[in-house]
Amino acid sequence: MMRLPPFRFHAPETLEEAAAILADKGSDAMILAGGTDLLPNMKRGQHTPKHLLTLRRISSLRDVRNGSGLSIGAGLTLTQLLSNQTIRKDYTALWQAAKVVATPQLRNMATLGGNICLDTRCNFYDQSKEWRKAINYCLKKDGDTCWVATSSKTCLAVSSTDTAPALVALGARIRLVSSAGERVIRLEDFYNNDGLDYLNRRADEILSEVILEPVSGWKSTYWKLRRRGSFDFPVLAVAVAVKFTDDGTVEDARIVLGAVASMPMLSTDAAEFLIGKKIDDEVIRETGRIAAKIARPVNNTDLDPPWRKKVIPEFIRYALREVRGDDISSLRQRVAHQSRS
Ligand SMILES: Cc1cc2nc3c(=O)[nH]c(=O)nc-3n(C[C@H](O)[C@H](O)[C@H](O)COP(=O)(O)OP(=O)(O)OC[C@H]3O[C@@H](n4cnc5c(N)ncnc54)[C@H](O)[C@@H]3O)c2cc1C
Ligand code: SF4
Known part of the structure; x- marks a missing residue:
């Protein structure tokens, strides 16, 4: 049986509290949303954070606000997102993408924010620790060779999130919050074409909200x-x-x-x-x-x-x-x- 490595668990009740914990712990901490990607990855030894910070108690992260366009909290589960009729009718690509993520059980836990931040995937990486040890690991974690292209200096692991392409097509922007302040960026600028360093996100930043423009036409x-x-x-x-x-x-x-x-x-x-x-x-x-x-x-x-x-x-x-x-x-x-x- 694969076990989780040890970690300290934090369950803040506000975004400010969460941001303060991240500011204090830095890259020793990771955010836990639905855990459907992070927890299996931790069991495989791909991530070993000393601190896990759950967003589950921060109810504001599950808000959906309809004004000029739509604001969707990053903590909304994919099942909750699928029950939203505005998203279904006006932001069809997002609805269709969320509908084909994993299985109904996983969508009950999985969040939009977790899907946007999903780790990149590769057949040489998404394996047990023992499997990866047998090939002396790889560039993405614990090794120095990329087994997909041995001359490559960068990791070529694949962006496998379903909602991100849909959101980029819809021109989505995202809000990133930290103790130092917040910034709103276009979702396409959140990503790097690098399987290892795939997100333009500082370790102290929380993805709080996805912002969609009005869809007329x-x-x-x-x-x-x-x-x-x-x-x-x-x-x-x-x-x-x-x-x-x-x-x-x-x-x-x-x-x-x-x-x-x-x-x-x-x-x-x-x-x-x-x-x-x-x-x-x-x-x-x-x-x-x-x-x-x-x-x-x-x-x-x-x-x-x-x-x-x-x-x-x-x-x-x-x-x-x-x-x-x-x-x-x-x-x-x-x-x-x-x-x-
Ligand atoms: C069997 C199986 C099949 C799957 N199939 C698919 C599929 O078809 N398509 C697909 O897209 N995914 C799939 N997934 C992956 C996963 O279930 C989804 O991507 C899910 O949406 C991840 O969301 P989560 O809330 O569980 O994220 P978590 O696992 O909690 O987190 C994922 C990553 O995002 C970070 N993170 C989470 N929330 C935030 C935030 N608010 N701010 C900053 N960082 C954050 C975490 O630190 C972690 O690095 C599958 C998983 C399994 C186990
Ligand atoms: S470095 Fe990246 S692309 Fe290469 S084998 Fe590892 S995970 Fe796969």
């Missing part, structure tokens, strides 16, 4: 490729958000690929190509071709990297057809094992 969708429909991490994710004018011309667009690098990849070239056009089949084909260029899937997840790259234009095609208004629900069910909503 925007449509969005999320498509996930995985081996099993019941549950599996993404091996490719496509999130698309498009703003249409009244005559169906694309006024603005954001196209994001997940699980093809160590961060969600925003294809500005593909979005720029779309803007000012109507989404016909030829435009869809070309957008898919352009967006796929930024993806560099490597051999550290399920399914073959060249095949994962090859199907990207297809997944973008599905997403764009869906935001254009085509009924492709049977295709979604068959290909992505998902219902639309």
